[in-house]
Amino acid sequence: MVSSFWLSTLSPLAVFFFLSLFLVGTTSFHGAGVAASSTSFSTIQATENKDGAEALLNWKSTLDNHSQYLLSSWHGENPCGFVGVACDDFGAIAHLNLSYLGLRGTLDSLDFSHLTGVVSFELANNSIYGSIPSSIGNLSKLNSA
Numbered sequence: 215m216v217s218s219f220w221l222s223t224l225s226p227l228a229v230f231f232f233l234s235l236f237l238v239g240t241t242s243f244h245g246a247g248v249a250a251s252s253t254s255f256s257t258i259q260a261t262e263n264k265d266g267a268e269a270l271l272n273w274k275s276t277l278d279n280h281s282q283y284l285l286s287s288w289h290g291e292n293p294c295g296f297v298g299v300a301c302d303d304f305g306a307i308a309h310l311n312l313s314y315l316g317l318r319g320t321l322d323s324l325d326f327s328h329l330t331g332v333v334s335f336e337l338a339n340n341s342i343y344g345s346i347p348s349s350i351g352n353l354s355k356l357n358s359a
Contacts, residue, residue: 266307267293269328277319284315306331313338320344326352333357 270293274285287297294301300309310332318341326349333355 263293263301263305263307264291265328266331267291267296269325270296270299273321273324276323277317281315281317281319284317302331308332309334311336312340315340317342321347321350326350329353331355 267290271288274282274288277285285297287295293299293307294305298310298312298315299307300311302308307329308331310329311334313336316339317337320343322344324347326347330352332353334357335353
């Protein structure tokens with residue numbers, strides 16, 4: 215660290231120049247680290263969303279034709295625009311509210327391992343039948359109502 219005695223012997227312009235170099239150097243280094251971190255995070259998040267979208271689209275394809283029609287907004291790799299899907303501030307799937315849509319089918323083909331960030335999952339007033347797959351245990355962040 216620079217001693218205060220040394221700084222007091224310099225002219226105000228020299229002190230300003232020294233501190234400017236010091237702050238620019240440390241800020242630039244810190245800023246580069248943040249940029250690298252956020253890029254890595256956004257890449258991971260995009261991959262998770264693509265996997266989540268694929269899991270939902272695969273499940274949709276096993277539902278009856280009318281249900282598939284009801285979920286016609288479900289296409290592409292960004293599930294945040296799908297009917298009944300809400301994402302968190304980081305763009306990860308957080309809520310699935312498919313209540314009152316009139317869906318008909320089972321949950322057998324829904325790959326819950328790609329939906330681990332889901333905190334709420336609602337299916338009320340649909341015709342979902344069959345057993346609840348044990349893989350629903352992958353929804354470790356699921357809140358009880």
